[in-house]
Amino acid sequence: MDDALEDFRRDTRAWLEENCPPEMRKPMRSEKDICWGGRKFTFASDAQKQWLDVMAERGWTVPDWPSEYGGGGLSPAETKVLKQEMAALGCRVPLQSFGISMLGPALLKYGTEEQKQEHLPKIARGEIRWCQGYSEPNAGSDLASLATSAEDKGDHYLVNGQKVWTSYADEADWIFCLTRTDTSQKQGGITFLLFDMESDGVSTRPIRLISGASPFCETFFEDVKVPKNQVLGEVNDGWSVAKYLLGHEREMISGMGGRAQGLTLSDYALNKLGADEQGRLDDSVLRARIAMHEVRSHAFAAMSERFIDQLKAGKIHSAQPSMMKYYGTELNKDRHELLMAAGGSDALEWESEASGGGKAARAWLRTKANSIEGGTSEIQLNIVAKRILELPEG
């Protein structure tokens, strides 16, 4: 073993033990315990704010980003150690956001120095919360057919149009947004813009989902002025940035199929159904289905570990995130089907106190979007078939 890395592990553990508030070492009880940051965010507790502050101070909200942009400047191996040690102590993720998982990597790759200085530290400290303006009413799976226009007005663009499925647009401070700057070509006429959601002409409307929750919005733009230095990448080359960023989004969504924290599927089922005299789950067919699922779940956890290791080492096919996104989301949907089966009629209750306000059913319904958002499963399979397997176009 590498001595320096073992020293780092020891120091990291000691630091976490000293600095992570006990409250932040308990499993999250609900989505409300997630820290998203941003101007409009209300902390659930003092401990949540304290944990964010000490981690941000050290650059460990984004441990592998360069330290000049608010990151921790850690190597891939050190980042892995930090995650392992956080997991070992049960430390919550101090901050999660689309800025960290999606925009940040794109800014690091495509941003000007000025853009990096301006935006990355605010993402790292949880000061600005970003949302993603990609899909439109007529541009879903066929994203590149988007029509939201950005008209060149000399020193700025004038943006008009509509986005849909904008996650948490009503709680976000800034948006990264795909716009059309050239109608003569499809992919080659898209420009990637960054702008403040408080700009004149921006409005949002939440969409109510089958789960009863409203994590998504419709977002409208009417004569929104965006200064020209807020283009990320080249004009008319926004599709490259978008694809790069979608890869990171797929990584994030695919992570949801991994081994979930807290109560495992089998513990939940044992709780609900009990065990026979040999200690086996007292429903042999459901037990078999759960066991088969758990084989895949463990195997996919190994796949996720391998994926991250390969990604950090630059040893990965650029379309591999599509495979991860496909597999992870399908696995997560399957897991929630099994949770519903184990819960029986208890899991169907929508409002009762015992059901935590329909927690199981709402979570189950929410997972149905996993294989639609960020590119449907069918789109991911198309990408794998064409780019990895090199099967011919139809």
Added chain:
Amino acid sequence: MPLFHDEDQETLANTVGPFMADRAPVSHLRSLRDADDPAGFSRDLWREFGQMGFTGVLVDEADGGLGLGHVEAGIVLEEIGRNLTPSPFIGTAVGAVEALRLADRGLKETWLPGIVAGETVAALALDEAARHRPQSVALKAERQGNGFRLTGAKQFAPFRHEADLLLVSARTAGDASDEEGVTLFALPRSHPGITVKAERLADSSFAARIELDGVDVDGSTVVGEVDDGRSVLNRVLSAVRTGASAELVGVAGGASAMTLDYIKQRKQFGRIIGSYQALQHRAAHLYAEMEVARAATLKAQQSLDAGSETAERDASVAKAMAGMASSLAVREAVQMHGGIGMTDEYDVGFFMKRQRVLAELYGDADFHADRLARMEGY
């Protein structure tokens, strides 16, 4: 340790791959089968494995081997799988070597040099029924002076009819299903009282049904401690299950490579059939399953090499996942080839047969999913 091959391991893969494709491609299996070869594998090739260092991959350098780990053994096995090379590699270079690692000096000196040289072939004789139930051992070993008298039967022992060394699990105390009271024996082939009936299997390899009718063996044939064979057996089983997973990953890789080639050139209705989305989605789904199986297998190999406490669980996850993914691979292979996939003249059917045998060997996906559930307490 990152979950991908390091440079040395990549170099090994780049040696083993071309070697296997050159010396023992699928046509090698076909010619052995067509000649009705009584051994079912080539002793000459086995000696070449020895010269290349493959058979001693897991043997300590002090004992003349390469002193490498299960990741490296898996690299050899994946190429064996991809080329459907008939070989006693798993039972000998993985199973027997793993057992001998835990044996005393005498047994090591008796058997390791021959294995390293590619002269000795070993077979594991663990199963007593059609379904893999290694925890249930009825074959009796009764104390007889300094030694034991063995009575009972085993089945599904690959290449036993050719084996110089036989590793047999036997009951030295307690009842057939007891966890304790099992002892592992390393027996030479020449022992009187052992009846071997070689059965050709669907993939044209051989497995033996073995009967031991009061076979007297010396106490020096015991591997590890008397009555405590379970700990040795569990180590050996984790090793061969992980090894079989690697071979299955290779079989799946070989079958799907053939299939992708085929659907990229076969035309129907004036179109390359691989341009149809109906096939593209299935091929892409299969790719995902195979990648996940590959990751699970590498995880199990690394866990064994690191002596991790999750090694047994990881081996079961790998064997189950590799079993499911490779099963899908060979079924899709035959289906996507259409009629030609059903012909003996075409190689793809060999992959289906080999997969079926390997999937059963040391426990299928159902067995390992059940085992995982027991380990996790439900």
